[in-house]
Amino acid sequence: MQPDEFRRIGHEVIDWIADYRERVADLPVRSRVEPGWVRERLAPLPERGEGFDGLLSDLDRVVLPGTTHWQHPGFYAYFPSNASLPSVLGDLLSSGLGVQGMLWSTSPAATEVEQHLLDELVGAMGLPERFRGGGVIQDTASSAALVALLAALHRQSGGTWRQSGVDGTETVYVSSQTHSSIERAARLAGLGERAVRSVDVDDVLAMRVDDLASRIESDVEAGRKPVLVCATVGTTGTGAVDPVREIAALCAEHGIWLHVDAAWAGPAALCPEFRHLFDGLDQADSFTANAHKWMLTAFDLSLFWTAHPDVLVDALTILPEYLRNTATESGAVVDYRDWQIPLGRRFRALKLWSVLRWYGLEGVRAHLRRHVELAEMLESWVAGSEEWRLVAPRSLALLTLAHRDGDDATREAMDRVNAAGDAFVTHTTVNGRFAIRVAIGAESTEEHHVRALWQALAASG
Amino acid sequence: MQPDEFRRIGHEVIDWIADYRERVADLPVRSRVEPGWVRERLAPLPERGEGFDGLLSDLDRVVLPGTTHWQHPGFYAYFPSNASLPSVLGDLLSSGLGVQGMLWSTSPAATEVEQHLLDELVGAMGLPERFRGGGVIQDTASSAALVALLAALHRQSGGTWRQSGVDGTETVYVSSQTHSSIERAARLAGLGERAVRSVDVDDVLAMRVDDLASRIESDVEAGRKPVLVCATVGTTGTGAVDPVREIAALCAEHGIWLHVDAAWAGPAALCPEFRHLFDGLDQADSFTANAHKWMLTAFDLSLFWTAHPDVLVDALTILPEYLRNTATESGAVVDYRDWQIPLGRRFRALKLWSVLRWYGLEGVRAHLRRHVELAEMLESWVAGSEEWRLVAPRSLALLTLAHRDGDDATREAMDRVNAAGDAFVTHTTVNGRFAIRVAIGAESTEEHHVRALWQALAASG
Structure with a gap:
């Protein structure tokens, strides 16, 4: 495809x-x-190239x-x-630039814009x-949690x-x-x-620090090595917030x-009025928040910070001959390949940069606040419901x-709402x-959508 | 950004x-x-949103x-x-569809087009x-190798x-x-x-099966458990090809x-005349080839197949309550979240589909063959050089x-060529x-480019 064809077809794709x-x-x-419906409608791969129209038509027809x-x-x-x-x-x-930012030297801007x-x-x-100087983009919060665990294992082992790998006595909470x-x-x-300790929660579904403490103590007494605690700010089920500061004190002892997972709720830290949820984060070793959940950025873009990038890099680095280069050896640059599970990496920072410049910080905050207000509205209706x-x-x-x-x-109410097609919970x-669960956060969700959802639920009763 | 703004600005971005x-x-x-040059030129994040022009201008000016x-x-x-x-x-x-295909049910087409x-x-x-029914898209070959190792560990342990995790006796080759x-x-x-055995190579830098055999035997004798052999078709350094069939026989015994990594060379299997390089693959447990290297597909898209998807899924699956759904429980669908390291996933198949339809299989083969011909041409010049x-x-x-x-x-020749700016080796x-290393494979590389590279190298002598 030549640039001129790309120009013409690209405009069609944008449209x-x-x-x-x-x-x-x-x-x-x-x-x-139904399962199989899509596959049944797909043609074998063509031997000879075709234009782009067939693909666009299959998008409408099948995808x-x-x-x-x-x-x-x-x-x-x-x-x-979003x-x-x-x-x-x-x-x-x-995608258009098509650079691969595994090393600073393989495209300096990809690294430096991200930093x-x-x-x-x-x-x-x-x-x-x-956390300054310790930030990197991961694909997902699950990878971020894995990266945090690997760094924790490396630190706990004394390097x-x-x-030598793990020894089977490590525990996580x-x-x-x-x-x-x-x-x-x-x-x-x-x-x-078997290494995972599932800590009890209190009546608002937040981690019970007393239970955490007793589990850590009994593991230590049994000769096991507590390596990592994952505190969550905004659990998947109900959005519960673990008491980070108290957990941090225990971890320090x-x-x-301490890894703090705020995959969904993390972007709320942009708004001062929600920062109390993150109290204690200054004691955390790592933190993750997904820009691809509630910060308007297309999947996949998980923000990850650690206070110990040196530990992370030492844990994950490899330097085969073909990756050696002057910049790396100077020590003056960051090579993000050492901060993540895969070796190669896209220039993902561009999509985050586009969001933050287009909306501005105030624009992103307004978006978050509007969703919280819609949730408060729905909360008030539920409170008034019999x-x-x-x-x-x-x-x-x-x-x-x-x-x-x-x-x-x-x-039954859920199934009825979902079958109707106007909402999906x-x-x-x-x-x-x-x-x-009603997770409000689509960019286009307005008051009338939430009102309609409530009416549909209420009608189901 | 409203769809109409997107239409206008999107056309500008395409252009x-x-x-x-x-x-x-x-x-x-x-x-x-130099290190830091890019960062010095970047502005703080704006409080208020701005148009897209500033970003495009920064791309030209800084990126x-x-x-x-x-x-x-x-x-x-x-x-x-490419x-x-x-x-x-x-x-x-x-990105425009913005779906997240972690489960079949979270967007059936994302899974079924990929399958x-x-x-x-x-x-x-x-x-x-x-391998039919055992294919999945991974982000990179390094993640694919990890996924293969995890499945191998699970199988070796008997589930x-x-x-229970690893026990410290597992070895890989x-x-x-x-x-x-x-x-x-x-x-x-x-x-x-310490678990990794670095097997000796022969005079064409391919794995020596006799050395592999003796390392496996001495590990078995020492009570260790050989778990995985990674054979490479096209090593990073020189493109060496390990003897897959002989290695496979040893693995079977x-x-x-047996994981076969053909990250770069794998797409060559599209051409019947190159398939001899993959002899023995029918005995492999898993195989990877990067469409984002030599199959014209924008990073990141690594093709991975395993003959044992059941083992892989059993190794990696989790099913918290919030992911439960009728389709998964019916057993009639594949949920690709269980086939990879992250939980979430993009609809990556679309970029591969676009390539295979636009070029057709013959078009992709022509592209591969042209690069090999250019390499043969350069080879002949080197052969005639003093x-x-x-x-x-x-x-x-x-x-x-x-x-x-x-x-x-x-x-010195490499540094001079790279400093001149017309080529990068x-x-x-x-x-x-x-x-x-001269890895020919950019879509736009023509004979005159390779000729110019050779002249620059020769002039350096």
Whole structure:
């Protein structure tokens, strides 16, 4: 494809996306296809090249019916995954440049723009100064948790982990509400699930520090080595906030790495009025917040900071001959390949940069505040309802609610709302009871969408 | 940003990329900036949003001078990383749709298009039928190697690895030419570098099966558990090809997982005349080939197949309550979150689909063959030279050469070529001697570019 063809077809693709975004609110949020429906409609790969029209036509004919529309204003499922249009353009620029930023020297701007943005966000989000110079973009919060665990293992071993691996006595701690991502990280790191301590939670589903303390103590007494505690600010189920400062004190006492996972809630730190949720973060060893969840940036872009980049780099670095270069050997640059699981890396910073410049910090804050206000509105309706109740306190823009008649009524309401196609909600369980999660955060969600969701739920009762 | 603004600005961004690609050949391949040059020119994040013009202007003013141009026709460094323009548009569509395909149910088309393409490529690349239904897109070959190792550990343990982790007796094997990626995977998996056996190579730098056999035997005798052998088809240094069939026989005898890493050379399997390089692949447990290296697809898109997806899924699966859904529980669908390190995933298949449809299989083959022909041409010039020699046999489109006067002359020639800005080559060492790698594979590289490179090298003598 020559640049002139790209110009012409590229404009068509841009228009296709603009059209899609204009009409997405009219499509059913959730795909209604059965397993296999999409595949049955796909042609074998062509021997000879074809134009781009066939692909665009297949998008309309096959892909859109098979798509669950995460950019739909009625998307309240999981967590938001906003691919704002400026971020789409930033990502397009990244693909267009086509650089691979594994080393500073393989494209200095890819590294330095990323360093700049992560350092600027330390100020804008009120993060501890010890994170300055320790920021990097990861693909996801699950990878970020794994990276934190690997650095923690390396530090705990006194630097022998790289050479000797794990010894089977290492333990990690996380509340029962955030169990799965850390369980998986522990598995990948060779510790096995048996290394994971699922800490009890209190009545607002936050980690109980007394239970954490007693688990750490009994592990230490048994000769095991506590390596990492993962505190969560905004759990997936209900948005619960673990008491970071108290947990940090315990970690400091035992020399344990404290990772704070705020994958969803993290961007709220841009707003001073929400910063109390992050109290104690100045004592954390690492922190993650997903720009691709609630900071308008197209997946995948997880922000990660550590106060100990030296430990991380020492844990992960390799330097085969073909990667040796003058800049690396000068020690004057950061090579981000040593900060992540894969070796290669995209120029992901461009999509974040596009977002932060287009909206400005005030624009992003306004977006967050609007979602929280919509959630407060819904909270007030639930509070006034005789049929519905919150099963956990509202957390920022996340509500967890259940029908007073019990699990069957809640599930039926969810299924009915989802089948209607105007909204998509998912569920969790709280103390064994089935509950609907309403995660408000799509860029296009307005008051009337939330009102319609509430009416649909209420009608289900 | 509203769809109409996106339409207007999107056209500008497309045009910026078209302009960039039109003039990239006139830019110096390698960035010439000093460490810190880019950062010094970046403004603080704005409080109030701004238009897109500032960003585009910063791209010209700061980012381009700080960019090493991987899409330049004179890029012979590392391995090619072709971001062909159809793949850029496919990636744009992925960002525009903004779906997150962690589960089949979170966007069925994202999973089913991927399954379709990976299965179609089994046929088109002549891969073993046992890989059908076992294909998935990973971000990079280093992640693919890690995923293979985790599945191998799980299988070797008889299914206890998930729960119990590693026990410190597991060993992995790779030739001294591919040491670093597997060393890193072993580290991440908790085995430590001490688990990695660096197998000797023969005079064409391929793994010596006799040395592999004796290392496996002595490990078994010592009570250790051989878990994985990584055979490489096309090593990074010189493109050496390990004898897969003989290695496979040894692996079968000992119940060892055989992973075949063809990150760069893998796409050559599209051409029947190159398939002999992959002889024995029908005995492999897993295989990886990077579409983002030599299959015209924008980074990041690594093709991975395993003959044992059930083992992989059992190793990596988690199912917290919030991910439960009817489709998953029916068993009728594949949830790709269980096939990779991160939880979330982009609709990456779109950029591969765009490439395969635009060029057609014949178009991709023509591209590969043209690069090999250019390498053969350069090979013939080296063969006729009194100053230069190949230090390893040409491998497809990769040559490794050295000046007959020794390391200093080779290094000086490399530095002079790279400083001139028309070409960028990197180096390796072969048997302790410094050698220049010429990896031909940029989409825009033509005969006259390779001729100019040769003249520049020859002039350096």
